[in-house]
Amino acid sequence: MLRITGGRVYDPANGIHGEVKDVCISDGRIVAEVEGTGVRTIDASGMVVFPGGVDVHTHVAGAALNFARAMTPENQREAVKFIHSPELRAGIGGITPTTFATGYLYAGLGYTTVNEAAVPILSARHTHEELRDTPIVDKSCCVLMANNELVLDLLEEGETERAKQVVAWLIWAAKGYGVKAVNPGGVAAWKWGKDAKILSEPVEGYSKVTPAKIIASLAAIVNDLQLPHPLHIHCNNLGAPGNISTTLETMKLLEGYRAHMAHLQFHAYGGDGWNSLRSEAATLAEYFNAHPNLTADAGAILFGNSVTITADGPWQHLLYQLTGHKWGNLDVENETGCGIVPYVYKGSNLVNAVQWAVGLELLLLINDPWRIFLTTDHPNGACFWRYPEIIHLLMDVDFRRERVRKLPAKALKRIVLGDLDREYTLSEIAVITSAGPARALGLSRKGHLGPGADADVAIYNENPDRELMFRYPRYVLKGGQVVVEEGAIRKVVDGREFIVHPSFDENIEEYLRPLFEQYYTMSFDNYPVEMHRVEGADIRECG
Amino acid sequence: MNRADFIIYWGGNPADCHPRHFTKYTLTPKGKHVPMGRKGRTMVLVDVRETPSVRAADIFLQVRPGKDFEVITTLRALVKNQPVDQARVAETGLTLAQLQDLVGRMKNARFGVIFFGMGLSMTRGKHMNSAAVLALVAELNAFTKFVCMPMRGHGNVTGADVVMRWTTGFPFGVNLCRGYPRFNPGEFSTVDLLVRGDNDAALILGADPGATMPQPAIDHLARIPTIVLDPKVTRTSRLARVHITTAAMGISAPGTVYRMDEIPLPLRPILQSPYPTDEVVIRRIHEQVKAKPAWLPASFKKVPCA
Ligand SMILES: [Zn+2]
Numbered sequence: 001m002l003r004i005t006g007g008r009v010y011d012p013a014n015g016i017h018g019e020v021k022d023v024c025i026s027d028g029r030i031v032a033e034v035e036g037t038g039v040r041t042i043d044a045s046g047m048v049v050f051p052g053g054v055d056v057h058t059h060v061a062g063a064a065l066n067f068a069r070a071m072t073p074e075n076q077r078e079a080v081k082f083i084h085s086p087e088l089r090a091g092i093g094g095i096t097p098t099t100f101a102t103g104y105l106y107a108g109l110g111y112t113t114v115n116e117a118a119v120p121i122l123s124a125r126h127t128h129e130e131l132r133d134t135p136i137v138d139k140s141c142c143v144l145m146a147n148n149e150l151v152l153d154l155l156e157e158g159e160t161e162r163a164k165q166v167v168a169w170l171i172w173a174a175k176g177y178g179v180k181a182v183n184p185g186g187v188a189a190w191k192w193g194k195d196a197k198i199l200s201e202p203v204e205g206y207s208k209v210t211p212a213k214i215i216a217s218l219a220a221i222v223n224d225l226q227l228p229h230p231l232h233i234h235c236n237n238l239g240a241p242g243n244i245s246t247t248l249e250t251m252k253l254l255e256g257y258r259a260h261m262a263h264l265q266f267h268a269y270g271g272d273g274w275n276s277l278r279s280e281a282a283t284l285a286e287y288f289n290a291h292p293n294l295t296a297d298a299g300a301i302l303f304g305n306s307v308t309i310t311a312d313g314p315w316q317h318l319l320y321q322l323t324g325h326k327w328g329n330l331d332v333e334n335e336t337g338c339g340i341v342p343y344v345y346k347g348s349n350l351v352n353a354v355q356w357a358v359g360l361e362l363l364l365l366i367n368d369p370w371r372i373f374l375t376t377d378h379p380n381g382a383c384f385w386r387y388p389e390i391i392h393l394l395m396d397v398d399f400r401r402e403r404v405r406k407l408p409a410k411a412l413k414r415i416v417l418g419d420l421d422r423e424y425t426l427s428e429i430a431v432i433t434s435a436g437p438a439r440a441l442g443l444s445r446k447g448h449l450g451p452g453a454d455a456d457v458a459i460y461n462e463n464p465d466r467e468l469m470f471r472y473p474r475y476v477l478k479g480g481q482v483v484v485e486e487g488a489i490r491k492v493v494d495g496r497e498f499i500v501h502p503s504f505d506e507n508i509e510e511y512l513r514p515l516f517e518q519y520y521t522m523s524f525d526n527y528p529v530e531m532h533r534v535e536g537a538d539i540r541e542c543g
Numbered sequence: 544m545n546r547a548d549f550i551i552y553w554g555g556n557p558a559d560c561h562p563r564h565f566t567k568y569t570l571t572p573k574g575k576h577v578p579m580g581r582k583g584r585t586m587v588l589v590d591v592r593e594t595p596s597v598r599a600a601d602i603f604l605q606v607r608p609g610k611d612f613e614v615i616t617t618l619r620a621l622v623k624n625q626p627v628d629q630a631r632v633a634e635t636g637l638t639l640a641q642l643q644d645l646v647g648r649m650k651n652a653r654f655g656v657i658f659f660g661m662g663l664s665m666t667r668g669k670h671m672n673s674a675a676v677l678a679l680v681a682e683l684n685a686f687t688k689f690v691c692m693p694m695r696g697h698g699n700v701t702g703a704d705v706v707m708r709w710t711t712g713f714p715f716g717v718n719l720c721r722g723y724p725r726f727n728p729g730e731f732s733t734v735d736l737l738v739r740g741d742n743d744a745a746l747i748l749g750a751d752p753g754a755t756m757p758q759p760a761i762d763h764l765a766r767i768p769t770i771v772l773d774p775k776v777t778r779t780s781r782l783a784r785v786h787i788t789t790a791a792m793g794i795s796a797p798g799t800v801y802r803m804d805e806i807p808l809p810l811r812p813i814l815q816s817p818y819p820t821d822e823v824v825i826r827r828i829h830e831q832v833k834a835k836p837a838w839l840p841a842s843f844k845k846v847p848c849a
Contacts (some may be wrong), residue, residue, distance in 0.1 A: 076726065123807065126807045205576070
């Protein structure tokens with residue numbers, strides 16, 4: 001049993017905004033009160049107490065990230081090293097951290113839950129193996145679905161009910177938690193070297209299926225299956241000048257459904273070419289603010305090295321042509337694919353300067369912090385361990401303006417960031433880093449400090465230098481255990497994995513089995529991930 | 544299987560080395576978008592000698608040994624309509640017409656794929672050859688969809704590579720002597736360590752270096768305490784100080800094998816074995832090693848983690 005006392009508590013989900021109060025913990029959960037002897041006390045005077053961070057969209061495990069690790073030994077060379085000790089495993093931090101290091105780095109930042117946002121079903125077994133080797137944090141997976149030909153073929157034939165059954169079966173086969181749509185139709189088209197740029201045009205290889213149909217159908221299916229997290233969508237035309245129209249069109253298709261818009265920064269551009277690229281964050285925010293069915297994560301970028309990894313193969317090919325840098329491409333049979341390109345965002349580059357501003361503008365212009373969350377689409381926009389830099393920019397308008405002034409003069413005409421004077425409060429930071437994403441993911445025991453919640457707590461020294469404050473928590477607790485103290489890992493605990501079990505008609509297997517035998521290189525019986533491979537599975541029945 | 548209508552095997556002999564590759568993955572199957580199966584595909588074999596794989600090929604291009612890099616570079620030039628030197632082309636053992644025909648076919652493919660084997664990646668030019676193939680394939684994507692894949696060696700080498708990457712950040716040639724992973728193939732690769740005699744013990748799992756490595760490396764293995772975990776007697780187990788017989792993976796032990804395309808497959812045992820699995824043995828060794836005092840001095844200061 002444990003009592004955290006004297007700290008200013010930020011628990012916005014329970015309406016607590018900086019009051020000095022005790023947080024009590026027993027058996028890994030938050031409780032109203034602890035009594036008797038044997039209660040350990042943490043004196044948090046002069047500190048702030050947050051619910052542990054929740055990352056709604058990150059890429060920390062699986063085939064694509066692991067491919068990126070192999071592609072960039074030069075990055076690993078200059079990255080932070082983790083020396084093994086009786087408690088810790090050796091590893092490497094940096095842009096694509098190794099699995100053990102990923103757990104240490106997230107916990108070291110005060111984050112205790114992460115959602116791996118792009119899992120191909122065919123290699124989901126691999127993703128779960130990596131997640132098992134990612135300690136401390138709890139995890140969940142979004143399964144890639146919008147280019148899966150089993151699903152697309154059914155939509156082509158108008159068999160929506162059967163498509164729903166197949167989606168449910170696939171989620172369970174992958175031991176996933178949510179459904180992710182990446183560039184709907186575009187990745188399937190990329191297998192023919194094409195893209196899907198116009199939402200109303202049939203996808204290459206189909207006559208009736210359009211990106212619009214895929215988006216609307218999947219949103220409806222996820223809704224019907226009563227999954228805790230709504231459709232998680234990466235819009236078409238990621239990163240392209242003028243893509244604001246596609247993004248708005250996508251959001252209109254989603255009216256009437258809940259949906260989560262991933263890394264919105266990459267989807268809020270105006271202009272008709274790289275030379276005329278400009279921010280459309282204000283247009284996007286205006287629509288978004290009026291549509292409470294939507295949540296989003298920022299996908300902000302920071303200047304410096306990154307590796308871009310996405311299931312958006314065609315975009316990655318374009319990026320390779322633009323940069324002449326290394327390019328890796330993976331096609332995953334009939335399901336999805338991905339591209340990998342190392343990238344350096346430069347403050348002196350006009351396009352990068354606009355991108356940097358757009359991420360922050362969205363965070364500032366979307367006025368409900370419960371609907372926009374802090375992410376960098378790690379490692380695409382920047383690494384997750386750089387979140388404190390963004391928090392600093394959000395909380396300090398003078399610091400932000402000073403940074404804006406350093407941008408190329410041409411960029412200033414294409415952004416509105418310099419005019420925005422909103423400053424985030426600590427409570428709002430607790431919302432965008434923890435309470436909000438937990439709610440969007442439907443994780444009722446995460447993101448708050450009320451009785452019954454998992455005792456995941458981040459305690460920071462109050463410090464006017466917000467970057468320093470959030471970079472080195474004084475204590476981090478996971479499930480009631482002190483895992484980080486003064487920036488060092490004290491104790492390594494195992495994380496759990498959240499998975500959903502949507503209800504489906506078992507007979508769907510009779511439909512799928514022959515298709516597998518015909519079109520897959522893996523046998524039907526080998527395809528579903530066995531439950532014993534999922535470490536600490538926390539299963540939620542749905543529907 | 545479902546898409547490729549144009550397939551090149553370069554520097555490999557899948558008919559003997561990957562016997563299921565033609566029938567299960569690439570040539571024979573009737574694919575979703577290649578409903579005619581073998582009739583809907585063209586297969587080109589590029590190699591320095593005639594192997595049993597030639598029989599399966601539509602076109603066989605015999606390259607002079609050591610000239611692969613020159614051929615690939617010429618193809619890259621032709622893809623971009625650059626002029627090429629006829630005399631130089633002749634040195635490769637192929638004619639300009641043959642290469643022009645190949646480029647034409649590559650550009651006209653709907654979905655092309657190059658599988659490259661150790662005849663390319665382990666002969667003169669080595670990684671330069673692989674890099675050239677990767678560049679050629681990347682550039683072909685300006686015209687049509689093209690991909691490539693290495694044909695790896697035997698056993699679960701891909702699985703080892705994949706796990707090394709997620710645990711250490713590097714695929715092979717990893718040195719943990721300083722307590723964190725360092726990568727330098729040519730310095731830390733097993734064969735280099737052994738030839739130099741750097742290591743003073745060896746634990747060998749799922750490999751038989753005694754059968755494949757150069758003699759100085761084998762001599763060093765015989766000199767030092769070498770421990771082999773293997774279900775059967777091998778060249779290495781014969782020279783080892785200790786051979787622990789383990790259950791055979793996939794026959795009497797469960798596990799995971801990664802295919803060459805890095806897709807993991809579960810292995811289900813069909814027999815019972817009286818021997819422990821590799822995993823059980825390694826865990827028991829690890830328990831014993833862990834019980835020893837840490838190698839870091841007590842005064843060692845930890846690096847902050849974030
Ligand atoms: Zn992402």
